[in-house]
Amino acid sequence: xxxxxxxxxxxxxxxxxKMCALCPFHAISYEDGTLKIDAGxxxxxxxxxxxxxxxxxxxxxxxxxxxxxxxxxxxxxxxWEKGEVHPVVYELLGKAKxxxxxxxxxVYVLLVGYELSRIAEELLHYGADCVYCYDSQYxxxxxxxxxxxxxxxxxxxxxPSVMMYGAxxxxxxxAPRAAARFQTGLTADCTVLKMKKNTDLVQIRxxxxxxxxxxIVTPNCRPQFCTVRYKVxxxxxxxxxxxxxxxxxxxxxxKLKSCVKVQREIEKPKTIDIAQAEVIVAVGRGVKSRxxxxxxxxxxxxxxxxxxxxxPLIEAGWFDARRQIGLSGRTVKPKLIITLGISGSVQFxxxxxxxxxxxxxxxxxxxDIFNLAHYxxxxxxxxxxxxxxxxxxxxxx
Amino acid sequence: xxxxxxxxxxxxxxxxxxxxxxxxxxRDGVEAKMNPFDLFAIEQALLLREKYGGKVDVITMGPGxxxxxxxxxxxxxxxxGILISDRSFAGSDxxxxxxxxxxxxxxxxxxxxxxxxxxTTDGDTAQVGxxxxxxxxxxxxxxxxxxxxxxxxxxxxxxxxxxxxRQLKLFMPCLLTIExxxxxxxxxxxxxxxxxxxxxxxxxxxxxxxxxxxxHYGLEGSPTQVERIFPPxxxxxxxxxxxxPEKLGNLFYQVLLEKKxxxxxxx
Numbered sequence: 001x002x003x004x005x006x007x008x009x010x011x012x013x014x015x016x017x018k019m020c021a022l023c024p025f026h027a028i029s030y031e032d033g034t035l036k037i038d039a040g041x042x043x044x045x046x047x048x049x050x051x052x053x054x055x056x057x058x059x060x061x062x063x064x065x066x067x068x069x070x071x072x073x074x075x076x077x078x079x080w081e082k083g084e085v086h087p088v089v090y091e092l093l094g095k096a097k098x099x100x101x102x103x104x105x106x107v108y109v110l111l112v113g114y115e116l117s118r119i120a121e122e123l124l125h126y127g128a129d130c131v132y133c134y135d136s137q138y139x140x141x142x143x144x145x146x147x148x149x150x151x152x153x154x155x156x157x158x159x160p161s162v163m164m165y166g167a168x169x170x171x172x173x174x175a176p177r178a179a180a181r182f183q184t185g186l187t188a189d190c191t192v193l194k195m196k197k198n199t200d201l202v203q204i205r206x207x208x209x210x211x212x213x214x215x216i217v218t219p220n221c222r223p224q225f226c227t228v229r230y231k232v233x234x235x236x237x238x239x240x241x242x243x244x245x246x247x248x249x250x251x252x253x254x255k256l257k258s259c260v261k262v263q264r265e266i267e268k269p270k271t272i273d274i275a276q277a278e279v280i281v282a283v284g285r286g287v288k289s290r291x292x293x294x295x296x297x298x299x300x301x302x303x304x305x306x307x308x309x310x311x312p313l314i315e316a317g318w319f320d321a322r323r324q325i326g327l328s329g330r331t332v333k334p335k336l337i338i339t340l341g342i343s344g345s346v347q348f349x350x351x352x353x354x355x356x357x358x359x360x361x362x363x364x365x366x367x368d369i370f371n372l373a374h375y376x377x378x379x380x381x382x383x384x385x386x387x388x389x390x391x392x393x394x395x396x397x
Numbered sequence: 398x399x400x401x402x403x404x405x406x407x408x409x410x411x412x413x414x415x416x417x418x419x420x421x422x423x424r425d426g427v428e429a430k431m432n433p434f435d436l437f438a439i440e441q442a443l444l445l446r447e448k449y450g451g452k453v454d455v456i457t458m459g460p461g462x463x464x465x466x467x468x469x470x471x472x473x474x475x476x477x478g479i480l481i482s483d484r485s486f487a488g489s490d491x492x493x494x495x496x497x498x499x500x501x502x503x504x505x506x507x508x509x510x511x512x513x514x515x516x517t518t519d520g521d522t523a524q525v526g527x528x529x530x531x532x533x534x535x536x537x538x539x540x541x542x543x544x545x546x547x548x549x550x551x552x553x554x555x556x557x558x559x560x561x562x563r564q565l566k567l568f569m570p571c572l573l574t575i576e577x578x579x580x581x582x583x584x585x586x587x588x589x590x591x592x593x594x595x596x597x598x599x600x601x602x603x604x605x606x607x608x609x610x611x612x613h614y615g616l617e618g619s620p621t622q623v624e625r626i627f628p629p630x631x632x633x634x635x636x637x638x639x640x641x642p643e644k645l646g647n648l649f650y651q652v653l654l655e656k657k658x659x660x661x662x663x664x
Contacts, residue, residue: 002616004487007621027460027487043616063617081560142558144527145536169559172575173539176524180531185620188522202624208408208519212415212626221620259568260536263553266562279658285546303658318574328523338656346629357656359649366638374638375652377645389648392659 002060004037004048010055011035019051065221068161068199071222073108074100074161077151078123078131079170080113081142087235088166090126092228092238095193096164097127102195108132108160112142112150124242131246134157139254142170144177149255151178157249159200160223167227179225185218186225191232201226207328211346231275231333232354275324277306279336282325282352284310286341286362286381290318295385297339302392308332312349325351340381344369361385398451398547400442401508403498403529404435404470406463407519415626431466434514436582438575441544442512443474443583449547452476456505458486458498464598471593472585479505483602488616491520494527497614500606502533505599510552511572515540526574537572538565542579 012020016030027040028047035055037047047056074096079086089109096107106129111120116135123131134150151174155163163178165171167189179186191213192204200217201224207214218224274280281300287293293307300307307323316322325332327347337352339360347370352358360373361381370376378383399560409428420545420553442453455470460479467478489497502511511533516523523539531535538556546553550569555562557576603609612618653659 030474039482039484040458042485169540172523173527176527177531180528188524213629214626215624216621217624218621261566263564263566268561373635376635377649379642379645383642384645387643388649391650
């Protein structure tokens with residue numbers, strides 16, 4: 001915690017020129033003999049570290065440190081709808097157990113909805129020490145207001161150190177509101193989570209479209225919130241024995257009622273969800289024309305795979321947007337993904353690098369995809385693919 | 398209707414690299430631009446003004462150059478642009494940004510409806526809208542596809558949920574985040590640009606806020622801290638095959654067999 005101080009007495013026009021050039025955010029300027037740092041500053045402190053020594057200094061201000069011992073437990077928000085929890089919850093539970101072991105914290109589930117007994121019992125098979133249920137008719141439909149009030153009540157009563165949410169439609173609406181309620185930190189779309197001995201959660205996520213990874217902590221606030229997308233972590237195993245307990249929580253009606261009314265629900269047509277596919281054949285710009293997709297289609301059929309693609313093919317109108325893999329598309333974690341003519345941009349990789357087995361064909365032996373793939377075939381897909389198809393259809397060697 | 402749209406100026410490209418040793422971001426100096434997601438929010442605001450009358454203000458938090466996106470919004474049709482800018486906001490994370498924005502909104506005026514884009518192309522967190530709503534003490538609905546009606550102080554919206562769409566009714570004042578591709582944003586008009594030539598963007602800083610405590614903003618007001626940044630992992634081990642297509646085709650088939658994705662001879 002602190003601020004930057006410019007020592008004007010050390011500034012000459014040569015020094016100023018150096019300093020202005022240093023700042024990656026162009027936030028330093030030199031006007032009327034004064035070196036100024038403007039609102040573009042991101043506090044990267046490069047000017048302190050690499051600048052002319054002593055020109056800009058960082059003035060530390062000790063912040064009041066909180067007592068982290070008062071916050072105990074790794075909580076998972078169990079997103080619920082119409083009797084079921086979202087599958088991401090089981091993945092969060094798996095990770096929660098791992099994180100909890102570091103400092104011997106309990107694992108909690110916060111289950112919010114209506115008529116929860118059956119699902120609460122089921123969650124006891126996934127490693128929770130306690131499932132806290134807020135069960136009310138007013139919570140039968142998701143609304144950010146009442147759900148945030150429930151989270152507030154839970155946090156005030158149980159003091160978990162960490163709360164994990166799925167980065168789902170509901171999670172991405174709810175978690176930030178709850179974080180603001182407690183003026184605490186929330187890191188969205190974490191891809192890696194680790195636990196420090198001092199109970200700080202290390203939250204790693206891609207930034208700048210996946211071109212860099214950022215490691216983030218919430219060093220002086222509790223609880224620590226994070227969201228994780230579906231299919232990033234692996235699901236916890238269901239144990240035959242149930243363990244842990246269920247605790248019913250109550251909250252006054254006026255905190256559960258909402259002025260938001262659901263007038264009607266409109267069904268979305270059943271769509272193909274590539275995120276569920278076990279095997280995927282993904283095509284990229286190496287496929288030159290729309291007709292050539294037939295080869296990829298054939299491969300997909302022979303393998304029982306879903307077809308997917310990179311962003312340019314969506315923009316070209318060859319595929320429905322729901323088939324895009326990548327940072328701005330879907331995240332997939334299949335057992336097998338075959339990439340055809342895909343260079344492997346970081347944005348694409350972000351959507352599939354969790355796949356168990358990656359096999360890629362690309363003409364360029366230095367293609368980025370080969371840094372990711374387990375099996376790399378350097379060559380022309382127009383020549384290799386027909387040979388592969390031939391073998392798959394039972395052709396002779 | 399008094400509508401406020403929150404927008405952001407983002408880098409023109411996200412093509413950046415990090416120097417692993419110094420942890421420094423290497424950025425190509427590419428043009429900054431309006432966060433594309435915000436265009437849908439601006440368009441929704443303008444559509445509502447066309448239907449119900451009123452005013453559309455746009456607000457952003459950023460350095461002086463962020464004025465450019467406010468002007469762009471004005472040239473699309475917005476009435477007034479407000480820039481929240483102050484050195485004490487430096488190093489703000491999402492929470493500190495949302496708080497500063499909420500303070501700026503309170504200073505800028507009283508609104509029936511606040512619209513935000515769903516997320517930004519640089520931060521990509523989609524957090525600011527809901528956090529702002531909490532700080533302002535108003536309801537929010539995220540993933541709004543369309544505002545259907547705004548009669549009196551009642552709002553009817555179409556919301557995208559995971560497995561369905563919901564038609565929701567709620568009361569204003571409230572905040573909505575608008576879905577990507579929810580509408581077709583109009584282009585800035587040259588005519589409007591000429592007409593609003595003299596328009597001044599209003600500036601608001603920390604001294605204009607009701608909460609002037611520096612510790613609530615910037616680095617100090619940020620509950621999260623970036624410990625370090627580093628380039629993404631590269632997968633070191635890989636079986637690489639080069640050669641005749643026939644040979645490669647066979648090898649590929651062998652791999653699939655070995656890993657049991659296909660069974661011998663016929664699939």
